Amino acid sequence: MHNPTGLHVLTNEITSKPFRPSISQQQDLHKDLEKAGYDFVIIDMPPGAENLESVKELCGEDSREALIVLTPEMAACASAIRLAQMSERQRIKHNMIANRIRNKGYELRLDEIEEAIGESLIGALPEDENVPASIAQHIPVLLMNGHSEFSRAIKGFSRKISNRVGYEPGEEVGMRGRGLFAWLRRLFAWGR
Numbered sequence: 001m002h003n004p005t006g007l008h009v010l011t012n013e014i015t016s017k018p019f020r021p022s023i024s025q026q027q028d029l030h031k032d033l034e035k036a037g038y039d040f041v042i043i044d045m046p047p048g049a050e051n052l053e054s055v056k057e058l059c060g061e062d063s064r065e066a067l068i069v070l071t072p073e074m075a076a077c078a079s080a081i082r083l084a085q086m087s088e089r090q091r092i093k094h095n096m097i098a099n100r101i102r103n104k105g106y107e108l109r110l111d112e113i114e115e116a117i118g119e120s121l122i123g124a125l126p127e128d129e130n131v132p133a134s135i136a137q138h139i140p141v142l143l144m145n146g147h148s149e150f151s152r153a154i155k156g157f158s159r160k161i162s163n164r165v166g167y168e169p170g171e172e173v174g175m176r177g178r179g180l181f182a183w184l185r186r187l188f189a190w191g192r
Contacts, residue, residue, distance in 0.1 A: 065092065066096060068097070072098055077116040094161055095121075096117060102126070
């Protein structure tokens, strides 16, 4: 458990060898996750077809969704398009979000990104010095500086996602009260 947030985190060791769980390991983890009763499970992984296969095994048929993160350059858009196509072939819903937006003349504008990928972005997250500082301190940026530009953007993105799955800010969510913070806690399974 991550103490500052109450978020449950299952990490993998960092090695030069890629980790590919066996089918039985994937099935066991899927069963354990179902028993735990989490509302949301977030699996952070690098892009690639082999990783989509893992998601397909780990997640239930109706609950699979990929969030494809890209940066504002053409190579990242091309990779995102390939990953979106792989997601569709695997029958995994997807959305795309742009990250590390600096609004510099050399990077693609948001409208250019959407034109390149052929769909609307679900959000855009700015480059913000608070993010690497929060990583170095092992404190989520929302807790370290909740008013930073990145924090405001991630809160807006979280509202969009939660509205899609039926939660409204301020709704009673059964976890430590009401309001936006309680809603975010439930969205990210904090305090479980």
